[in-house]
Amino acid sequence: MTTPEMGLFSSFLLILVSAAFTDNILLARFLGMCSCIGVSKKVDTSLGLGLAVTLVTASTAALNYLVYQYLLVPLGLEYLKLIVFIVVIAAFVQIVEMVIERVSERLYNALGIFLPLITVNCAILGASLFMLNKPYNLMQAFGFGLGCGFGWFLAIALIGGIREKINESAVPKGLEGPGITLIVIGIMALAFVGFSGMLKV
Amino acid sequence: MAESPARILENGLWKENPIYRQVLGICSALAVTNLLANTLFMCFGVIFTVTLSNFTISLLRNHIPPRVRMIVQVLIIATFVMMVDIIIKALAPDIHRFIGPYVGLIITNCIIMGRAEAFASQNKPVASLLDGLACGMGYSLVLIAIALVREPFGFGTILGYALPAREVWWHQWTIMVMPPGAFFMLAIATWIARSVFVKKPAK
Numbered sequence: 005m006t007t008p009e010m011g012l013f014s015s016f017l018l019i020l021v022s023a024a025f026t027d028n029i030l031l032a033r034f035l036g037m038c039s040c041i042g043v044s045k046k047v048d049t050s051l052g053l054g055l056a057v058t059l060v061t062a063s064t065a066a067l068n069y070l071v072y073q074y075l076l077v078p079l080g081l082e083y084l085k086l087i088v089f090i091v092v093i094a095a096f097v098q099i100v101e102m103v104i105e106r107v108s109e110r111l112y113n114a115l116g117i118f119l120p121l122i123t124v125n126c127a128i129l130g131a132s133l134f135m136l137n138k139p140y141n142l143m144q145a146f147g148f149g150l151g152c153g154f155g156w157f158l159a160i161a162l163i164g165g166i167r168e169k170i171n172e173s174a175v176p177k178g179l180e181g182p183g184i185t186l187i188v189i190g191i192m193a194l195a196f197v198g199f200s201g202m203l204k205v
Numbered sequence: 206m207a208e209s210p211a212r213i214l215e216n217g218l219w220k221e222n223p224i225y226r227q228v229l230g231i232c233s234a235l236a237v238t239n240l241l242a243n244t245l246f247m248c249f250g251v252i253f254t255v256t257l258s259n260f261t262i263s264l265l266r267n268h269i270p271p272r273v274r275m276i277v278q279v280l281i282i283a284t285f286v287m288m289v290d291i292i293i294k295a296l297a298p299d300i301h302r303f304i305g306p307y308v309g310l311i312i313t314n315c316i317i318m319g320r321a322e323a324f325a326s327q328n329k330p331v332a333s334l335l336d337g338l339a340c341g342m343g344y345s346l347v348l349i350a351i352a353l354v355r356e357p358f359g360f361g362t363i364l365g366y367a368l369p370a371r372e373v374w375w376h377q378w379t380i381m382v383m384p385p386g387a388f389f390m391l392a393i394a395t396w397i398a399r400s401v402f403v404k405k406p407a408k
Contacts, residue, residue: 038231090279129313179400
């Protein structure tokens with residue numbers, strides 16, 4: 005539904021909102037589940053990881069877009085995209101880690117431990133791969149990355165909050181831990197299905 | 206560290222099953238299980254990658270400097286994933302259109318990194334090959350089981366073939382096709398597996 009005559013900003017916003025809500029990367033596309041289930045036991049760790057993921061997803065989506073469009077396509081090396089993307093992500097995470105360590109110790113303490121986890125978070129590589137399915141420009145690719153990251157942030161924060169409460173209730177033995185978390189996520193996914201059809205991009 | 210081949214197989218398939226015991230690699234487990242055909246191709250991809258990358262990493266384990274270990278492992282895995290991606294694209298372009306991004310995401314599938322770290326970097330090549338095969342099969346076992354529930358309920362078919370007398374009794378469970386169905390099915394599979402097959406308390 006993004007038409008050329010739409011303003012740059014409104015199409016950016018539309019893609020962002022639809023990536024965050026109607027096509028939530030965790031709840032509708034199942035990406036980043038492993039770290040989500042592993043880390044979402046508490047709200048504050050969820051927030052920390054969510055923030056780090058949002059930052060990295062948005063930036064690497066834009067970076068990978070540039071690399072793909074201006075390096076791989078002209079050279080006819082599209083089939084190398086998997087390797088190139090993962091290297092870009094790993095390198096970016098490494099650089100962010102070093103910068104944060106230098107700039108702000110507080111931020112480093114809050115985000116630092118999550119950064120290595122991020123390289124293998126499939127939501128980030130996923131955002132870069134799904135981005136290629138649509139004819140986005142740079143701004144829209146950035147919006148898509150930001151939306152994916154924000155959607156993930158939203159989902160993991162909510163799940164963290166629910167899990168804190170669940171810890172106090174009696175859950176059947178075999179369902180403890182991942183089992184009950186999956187059911188919670190399933191119910192949340194049901195709620196998010198309500199958003200689908202609201203926007204089509 | 207030497208374990209017998211039978212033990213390795215048993216661990217991968219059953220005792221340390223990547224999906225329900227270690228809760229690894231479930232992103233793809235959820236995404237591709239709506240149709241059995243998708244699932245089978247995905248399983249092929251994962252088995253191929255985990256087996257060969259385990260073997261390769263184990264071969265190189267004494268030559269990789271520890272500091273760059275992760276990046277070397279990722280590159281090795283990415284190489285095999287690229288091969289799988291090209292193979293699936295050639296064999297089944299229709300299926301590839303749907304599961305393509307998830308095939309790419311095998312790179313970040315934690316099962317593969319996990320096995321490379323936990324097993325292949327410490328064991329002999331042949332044992333690692335077996336371990337990768339066992340884990341890949343353990344993963345496939347759970348995925349196929351889930352797909353065998355989701356496809357009949359969601360589409361009334363198995364591998365694209367209509368179930369017998371479908372018009373008479375079958376009614377579509379839309380939720381099985383949609384994302385929430387995947388989460389519920391995996392939760393149920395985990396529940397059953399943990400409480401029935403794993404007698405030892407999971408702590």
